[in-house]
Amino acid sequence: MSRDSAGRSFRARSQPVSTDQDTLEQIWRAIAAIPSGQVDSYGGVASRAGLPRRARLVGYALKVAPRELNLPWHRVLNASGRISFPEGTRLYSLQRRKLAAEGVRFEGGRVRCKGPDDPSSLDRVLWGPPASSS
DNA sequence: AGGATGACAGTGT
């Protein structure tokens, strides 16, 4: 860990940045791997794709993703557990509807329970389908 | 070439 002139900490990149087609496909695969009824954050997707700190790139990858891939794009939320589209837009309601169809419950504007980034729950995402009442 | 703008995130105040 290092610090810049303003005192903020940061991790140096251990790998050269690449934004070629392979990188995009890697991200798309990570998104496709999110199980139905579960959600992940942009940063989480980036990490699982082997691209830590590249959350913004995930947003770009989603934007340019070919429709034929049929990616579960609606399962990707921002780090605060919220939908990243402005409320009231068509995409917002579409995403919210798709999530609801998979049993993802909302509380106010955010998904229930912890944040999608919580490392302890990445594997057994707790806010999953309510159908599996354990 | 340089600044603004995003389907973002982390840290500090």
Added chain:
DNA sequence: AACACTGCCATCC
């Protein structure tokens, strides 16, 4: 909890 700031990276003026 909300805001400001910065890192981040591709696009679009």
